[in-house]
Amino acid sequence: MDRSLSLIAPPCLLAALLAGGCRVQEGQNRGHHASLTGASEAAVPATSSSIRFVEEARARGIDFVQFNGRSEEKFFVEVLGSGAIFFDADGDGDPDLYLLNQTAIVGKAPDPPPHSVFYVNDGTGHFIDATGRSGLGDAGYQLGVCGADIDNDGDIDLYVTRFDGANALYRNNGDLTFTDIAEQAGVAGIVATDSSCAFADVDGDGFVDLYVANYVDHTREHNIPCYRRLKATGERVREYCTPRHYNPVRDILYRNRGDGTFEDITEASGISSALGRSLGVAFADVDNDGDQDLYVACDRTASLFYENLGGGKFREAASRSGVALSQDGVEEAGMGVAWGDYDNDGWLDLVKTNYEAEMNNLYRNLGGLRFAEMTGPLGTGEPSFKYLAWGTGFFDADNDGDLDLFVANGHLRKDLDLYENNKGGLAGYEQYNLMFEQVDGKFISLGEAAGPALVIRKVSRGVAWADIDGDGDLDFIITNLHERPDLCVNVSPSPGHWLEVKCAGTKSNRSGIGARLTVESPQVPGRKLVREINSGQSYLSQSDLTAHFGLGSMTTVPRLTVRWPSGLVESFENLPADRIMMATEGRGIRPLSPERGPRASTSR
Numbered sequence: 262m263d264r265s266l267s268l269i270a271p272p273c274l275l276a277a278l279l280a281g282g283c284r285v286q287e288g289q290n291r292g293h294h295a296s297l298t299g300a301s302e303a304a305v306p307a308t309s310s311s312i313r314f315v316e317e318a319r320a321r322g323i324d325f326v327q328f329n330g331r332s333e334e335k336f337f338v339e340v341l342g343s344g345a346i347f348f349d350a351d352g353d354g355d356p357d358l359y360l361l362n363q364t365a366i367v368g369k370a371p372d373p374p375p376h377s378v379f380y381v382n383d384g385t386g387h388f389i390d391a392t393g394r395s396g397l398g399d400a401g402y403q404l405g406v407c408g409a410d411i412d413n414d415g416d417i418d419l420y421v422t423r424f425d426g427a428n429a430l431y432r433n434n435g436d437l438t439f440t441d442i443a444e445q446a447g448v449a450g451i452v453a454t455d456s457s458c459a460f461a462d463v464d465g466d467g468f469v470d471l472y473v474a475n476y477v478d479h480t481r482e483h484n485i486p487c488y489r490r491l492k493a494t495g496e497r498v499r500e501y502c503t504p505r506h507y508n509p510v511r512d513i514l515y516r517n518r519g520d521g522t523f524e525d526i527t528e529a530s531g532i533s534s535a536l537g538r539s540l541g542v543a544f545a546d547v548d549n550d551g552d553q554d555l556y557v558a559c560d561r562t563a564s565l566f567y568e569n570l571g572g573g574k575f576r577e578a579a580s581r582s583g584v585a586l587s588q589d590g591v592e593e594a595g596m597g598v599a600w601g602d603y604d605n606d607g608w609l610d611l612v613k614t615n616y617e618a619e620m621n622n623l624y625r626n627l628g629g630l631r632f633a634e635m636t637g638p639l640g641t642g643e644p645s646f647k648y649l650a651w652g653t654g655f656f657d658a659d660n661d662g663d664l665d666l667f668v669a670n671g672h673l674r675k676d677l678d679l680y681e682n683n684k685g686g687l688a689g690y691e692q693y694n695l696m697f698e699q700v701d702g703k704f705i706s707l708g709e710a711a712g713p714a715l716v717i718r719k720v721s722r723g724v725a726w727a728d729i730d731g732d733g734d735l736d737f738i739i740t741n742l743h744e745r746p747d748l749c750v751n752v753s754p755s756p757g758h759w760l761e762v763k764c765a766g767t768k769s770n771r772s773g774i775g776a777r778l779t780v781e782s783p784q785v786p787g788r789k790l791v792r793e794i795n796s797g798q799s800y801l802s803q804s805d806l807t808a809h810f811g812l813g814s815m816t817t818v819p820r821l822t823v824r825w826p827s828g829l830v831e832s833f834e835n836l837p838a839d840r841i842m843m844a845t846e847g848r849g850i851r852p853l854s855p856e857r858g859p860r861a862s863t864s865r
Contacts, residue, residue: 459797
C-alpha cells in the first residue's frame with residue numbers, strides 16, 4: 262500500500278493499453294466528485310441517473326461502530342479495517358448480517374469492550390441485534406469473514422480471520438447460535454496478519470473447501486517502528502510502515518474431509534508455488550470448464566491467478582494471463598477483487614482495486630485464460646486515480662440487464678497532509694466512494710447523481726451486497742474504519758424487472774457455491790446474463806449467496822440454465838419475472854415469493 266505521492270502521473274497512465282489508448286470519452290465522467298488536478302473536493306453538479314441509493318443503517322436497526330484499536334504504536338494492521346457478511350442464518354429466506362469488530366492491541370480496551378455484532382433480518386429489511394446468545398459477539402481483533410454450509414446440513418457456517426491469534430470457524434447450530442470449532446476442525450490458521458477468506462469445492466467431492474489469505478508476518482510482537490518527517494518542523498514522528506517492511510506469508514488451502522474436519526493441502530494442491538501479500542480473494546469458473554479458479558489481489562507483490570486443473574490441483578498463471586502486474590510491469594497495491602460478466606458474453610471479467618495514483622484494473626476475459634486491460638477505454642480508470650480503493654463488486658443496480666460497478670475508498674493516514682511526501686491533488690483521508698453505471702458499454706462515474714449515499718465521505722473498506730427487503734433490487738453495506746457502517750438502500754427510480762435464484766445442492770455442496778446460472782434473452786440474440794454463486798470476493802467481506810438478474814422489460818424468463826458443480830445441467834423455461842426462486846439440484850425450481858413486479862418509483 263506504499264506509493265510515493267511524488268510519482269503521480271497524468272491520468273492517462275495506460276495510454277498504450279489498446280488502440281485508441283485511454284482517451285476519456287465525452288460525458289464519461291459525468292457527475293464525478295472532483296477533477297483529478299483540482300484541489301477542491303466539492304461535488305460537481307449532478308446529472309440524471311437511473312441509479313439512486315439512500316443511507317439507512319441506523320433507521321433499519323444497525324447501531325454499530327467499528328473500533329480499530331488505533332494507538333501510538335501504529336500497528337500496521339490498524340489500517341486494514343474489518344469486513345461484513347450477508348447470509349441467511351436461520352433459513353427463512355432473508356439475508357441476515359454479521360459485522361466484524363476489533364479491539365485494543367495495547368493498553369486498555371474501551372468500556373464496554375467493542376465486539377462483533379450479529380443482526381437478524383425481520384423480513385422487511387430491518388435488523389434486530391441477536392448477538393447476545395449467538396456466540397458471535399467476539400471481542401478480539403477480527404478482519405475477514407466468509408460463509409458456506411461446511412457440513413451440508415442446510416445451515417450457513419462462518420469462518421473469521423483474526424490478527425495475531427487463532428481464526429474462528431463458527432458452526433451454525435440451526436437455532437441462531439454458533440459454536441467455534443476451528444481447533445478441532447484443523448483450520449485455526451497460523452499467527453500472522455490474515456486477511457480475506459473464501460469457500461469453494463475445489464476438488465468436486467460435494468463439500469466446500471476453504472482458502473485463507475495470509476497478508477504479512479506482522480504480529481503484536483513483530484511491529485516494526487517506522488517514522489516520517491513533518492513538513493512544517495522536520496520532526497520525526499511514528500507512522501505506519503509500508504507493506505514492504507513486512508515479509509509476505511503463504512496462503513493456506515484446506516480440503517474439507519466431509520466429517521467436520523479439514524486437511525492442509527497447500528503444498529499438494531500447488532498453491533504453495535507462489536507467494537504474495539494477499540488481501541482480496543475471489544473464486545470463479547474463469548475458463549468455463551466447470552471448476553473453480555482463483556484470483557488473489559496482492560499488495561506490492563505480483564497478484565496471483567490459479568487455474569484449477571481438476572482434482573484439487575492448481576497452476577499459477579497470473580503472468581501469462583496478463584493479470585499479475587500493471588501494464589508497465591509494476592507490482593501494484595491490490596486490495597479488493599470481484600468477478601462479473603460485464604459485457605454479457607458468457608465469460609467472467611475481473612476488477613481489482615489499487616492504491617491512489619494507481620488506476621483500478623478492469624480486465625476483460627478473452628477466453629483461453631487471457632485477459633485484456635480495459636480500464637482506460639471503459640472509463641473506470643480516470644475517476645479512480647485520486648482514490649485509495651478497497652472493496653468492490655459488479656452488480657445490476659438498476660435492473661436493466663447489465664452490470665454496474667461500485668468501489669469503496671479511504672486512506673490509511675488520518676493526518677497525511679502533515680507529511681512531506683504528500684504533494685496534494687489526491688483525495689485525502691476520508692474519501693467519496695465511486696458508483697459506476699454501465700451505459701452503452703462504458704462505465705459512467707455518477708457521483709452525487711447516484712443519491713445521497715454517494716456523497717458520504719468516510720474511510721471505507723469492505724462491501725457486501727444483498728436484497729435486504731426482498732423488493733428485487735440489490736442493496737449493500739459498507740464497513741468504515743473507526744466509524745459507523747453505511748447501509749445503502751436501493752431506491753432507484755423505475756427499476757426494471759428481475760429474478761433472484763437461491764441454489765441448494767444435493768450431490769453438489771448444499772450452499773450451491775460454484776453453481777453457474779444463465780438467462781438467455783430473446784431481445785438480444787446471443788446475449789447471456791451469467792451469474793455464479795460465489796463465496797468471498799470484495800474485500801474482507803461476502804455477499805448473500807443468491808443470484809440476482811436484472812431483466813429490464815422482460816416479464817418472463819424464457820430459459821434459465823443452472824450448471825451445478827457436480828456437472829449436472831438443468832434448464833427451466835418460461836419462468837415469471839419478479840420472483841425469488843429456489844432451485845434444488847435434480848428436484849426442480851419453485852417460487853419462494855409471490856410475484857411482486859418492479860418496485861414503484863420513488864423520489865427519496
